[in-house]
Amino acid sequence: MERAELELWHTRKDLKNLDSLRSKGPIVLVPTMGALHQGHLSLVERASELGTAVVTIFVNPTQFGPNEDFDSYPRTLDRDLELLKDYPVAGVFAPEVSEIYGAPQGVMVQPGHRGMGLCGGSRPDHFSGVLTVVAKLFGLVQPDIAIFGRKDAQQCLVIGQMVEDLKMNIELIDAPTLRESDGLAMSSRNRYLSNEQRQQALCLSQALNKAKDLLVKGCCQRKEIVGTMEEILQTADALDYAEVRQVPNLEIEETLTGKILLAVAAKVGPARLIDNLVLELKNNQVADSYLLGTGRKS
Numbered sequence: 001m002e003r004a005e006l007e008l009w010h011t012r013k014d015l016k017n018l019d020s021l022r023s024k025g026p027i028v029l030v031p032t033m034g035a036l037h038q039g040h041l042s043l044v045e046r047a048s049e050l051g052t053a054v055v056t057i058f059v060n061p062t063q064f065g066p067n068e069d070f071d072s073y074p075r076t077l078d079r080d081l082e083l084l085k086d087y088p089v090a091g092v093f094a095p096e097v098s099e100i101y102g103a104p105q106g107v108m109v110q111p112g113h114r115g116m117g118l119c120g121g122s123r124p125d126h127f128s129g130v131l132t133v134v135a136k137l138f139g140l141v142q143p144d145i146a147i148f149g150r151k152d153a154q155q156c157l158v159i160g161q162m163v164e165d166l167k168m169n170i171e172l173i174d175a176p177t178l179r180e181s182d183g184l185a186m187s188s189r190n191r192y193l194s195n196e197q198r199q200q201a202l203c204l205s206q207a208l209n210k211a212k213d214l215l216v217k218g219c220c221q222r223k224e225i226v227g228t229m230e231e232i233l234q235t236a237d238a239l240d241y242a243e244v245r246q247v248p249n250l251e252i253e254e255t256l257t258g259k260i261l262l263a264v265a266a267k268v269g270p271a272r273l274i275d276n277l278v279l280e281l282k283n284n285q286v287a288d289s290y291l292l293g294t295g296r297k298s
C-alpha cells in the first residue's frame with residue numbers, strides 16, 4: 001500500500017475524511033485503548049498489508065468495573081502517535097468520552113453465552129462495555145475488516161458472535177499474541193509491574209506451556225490440564241482462573257478434542273494479567289491455531 005499521511009481525528013465529523021479513502025481498497029480497523037506496544041504495532045502492520053489502516057485509541061469507561069484501573073490506565077497519546085508515524089496508517093481516531101457516550105448511555109450490547117465465565121465471570125459488565133464500544137466504533141468507521149489481538153481470546157469470540165448475530169458485514173481477524181523473549185505476553189498492563197513482579201508474571205505463560213506439553217504427551221483430560229496450570233499459577237499473587245474451553249463457543253468438555261482454548265488469568269502485584277493458547281487437537285497432533293474466520297490471514 002502507498003504510504004499515507006497520518007491524520008488525527010477527534011470527532012465523528014472528522015471521520016468524514018475517511019470517505020475519500022474508501023475507493024482505494026478495504027478500510028482495516030485496529031481498535032485499541034492506546035499505550036501501544038509492539039503487539040499493537042504488529043496488528044497495525046497487518047492492517048496496512050490488507051488495506052487502509054485506521055487505528056482507534058479510546059480508553060473505554062464502560063468496560064472497566066468500579067474497582068478497576070480506568071483512572072490509572074496509561075494514556076500516552078503523543079507517544080502512541082509518534083510510534084504510529086513509522087507505520088502506513090491513514091488515520092487515528094482518538095475521541096473524548098463525550099463524543100462516544102451520551103449521558104446517560106442508553107442501549108448497551110449484551111454478550112451471549114460466549115461471554116459467560118472466564119473474564120466474563122470475574123468482570124461482570126466487561127464484555128457488555130467492550131461490545132457496546134466496538135459496535136459504536138464499527139458504526140462510525142465502517143471498516144471492511146477489523147483486527148483484534150488473540151491475547152484477548154474471549155473478547156475476540158464475543159465480538160465474533162456479535163458480528164455474526166447482528167449481521168455486521170465485517171471480516172474479523174485475530175492476530176497472534178506477541179511475547180517478550182522470556183515468554184511474557186505483551187500487554188499495556190505489564191508496565192504496572194516491578195522487576196520482581198515481572199519475573200513472577202512468567203507463571204502465566206509457563207502454565208500454558210506446561211499444559212501444552214501434557215497435551216502433546218497425549219493427556220486430553222481437562223481436569224488434569226487445569227490442575228497442572230493451577231499449580232504453576234500459585235506463584236501469582238492471586239489466581240483468577242485456569243481453564244480449558246472448546247472454541248468457538250467456550251463449552252466445557254471433560255475429554256478434549258478439536259479446537260481448544262487454554263486460558264489463564266491471575267493478579268500479579270497491581271496488574272490483572274491474562275494469557276492463552278489456542279490449539280487444535282487432531283490425529284494425536286497438537287497444532288497452534290486461531291479463533292476467528294478461516295485463519296487465512298492470521
Ligand code: PAF
Binds near residue numbers: 063130
Ligand atoms: O482490546 C482492547 O484494547 C479493547 O477492549 C477494545 C477492543 C479496544 C475495546 O475498547
